[in-house]
Amino acid sequence: MAGFSDNLRGSALMAGSMACFTINDACMKAALAEVPLFQALFLRGLATTVWMLLLARALGGLKLRLPRRDRWMILIRNVTEVGAAYFFMTAILNMPLANASAIMQALPLSVTLAGALFLGEAVGWRRLAAILVGFAGVLMIVRPGMAGFDVYSVYPLVAVALVTVRDLLSRKLSAEVPSVTVAFFNAFSVMAFFGVGSVFVDWAPLSGRSVLLVGAASVLIIGGYVFSVSAMRVGDLALVAPFRYTSLLWALILGLLVFEEWPAVPTLIGAAVIVATGIYTFYRERNLARAAPKALRVR
Structure with a gap:
């Protein structure tokens, strides 16, 4: 019963995390109708940084003295975070929310493939085949060469890579770097970059609606990170991780109700392919993890 309870709690936390992230995206997409991109991302970054400082103070987890190697890695990580924010937010500004969200679902597949290529992690032919099928699903969504394809169709792919x-x-x-420290530097880097960039654009006056949207996004994105980290520490990874795909359901619902958007049939089929291959990859990894100790015992 305890294991079942952990799995249920972990699944709920992961679903909650995806709801927070996707509603954050919807809030920002709505705010970008009134506020320039750099201004909106700076204001969200500013609010998020303040919230992170308060959270870090409450948890006592903010550590600024870090090993040199970790400092460089966090710096590069912050650059990728800034780039991903720019490309993904530009994408949802210029294409349906569900389309961009569906492409982002390829992230577990791309991380698995990159881990094999650059970190030497073992990936068998079954998982490699699933990854290739999943990327075929991405192509069904992007549909290069088809009507409606433009440069913004590539932006979510760049965000996935970053x-x-x-x-x-x-x-x-290293294990001595607290997660809250990493999250704080992420928020601060986004605030700093887009704050500098916003100097070169004309700021729009903030309405009560845009303030509410950006403020809500700053809280939701922190909720997404906190729930996600908590979810991965509870229950069976193979049962909890697939609930990350509930973000696609949120994107479909919000896209239809808020923005009157509904993806084309090829997009829905491509999204289904990505989700199916992602779930297979999660279960395959769990089965291999379970088999490894048995193999060691036999030796």
Whole structure:
């Protein structure tokens, strides 16, 4: 019963995390109708940085003295975070929310493939085949060469590549770096970069609606990170991790109700392919992890 309870709690936390992230995206997409991109991301970054400082003070986890190697890795990680924020937010400004969200679902596949290529992690032919099928699903969404394809169709793919690098760097950080410190530097870097960039654009006057949207986004994105970290520490990873795909359901619902957007049939099929291959990859990794100790015992 305890294991079932942990799995249920972990699944709920992961679903909650994805709800926070996707509603954050919807808030920012709505705010960008009134506020320039650099201004909106600076204001969200500013609010998020303040919230992170308060959270770090409450948890006592903010550590600024870090080993030299970790400092460089966090710096590079922050660059990828800034780039991913720019490309993904520009994408949802110029394309349906569900389309961009569906492409981002390829992230577990890209991280698995990059781990094999750059970190020497073992990936068998079954998982490699699933990854290739999943990327075929991405092509069904992007549909290069088809009507409606433009430069913004590539932006979510760039965001996936940048977040993949960010996650690989996260794996290489030493255990002495608290998660709240990494999250704080992420928020601060976004605030600083887009704050400087916003100097060169004309600021729009803030309405009560835009203030509410950006403020809500700053709280939701922290909720997404906190729930996500908590979810990965509870229950069976193979049962909890697939709930990350509930973000696609949120994107479909919010896209329809808030922005009157509904993806084309090829996009829905491509999204289904990505989700199916992602879930297979999660279960395959769990089965291999379970088999490894048995193999060691036989030896």
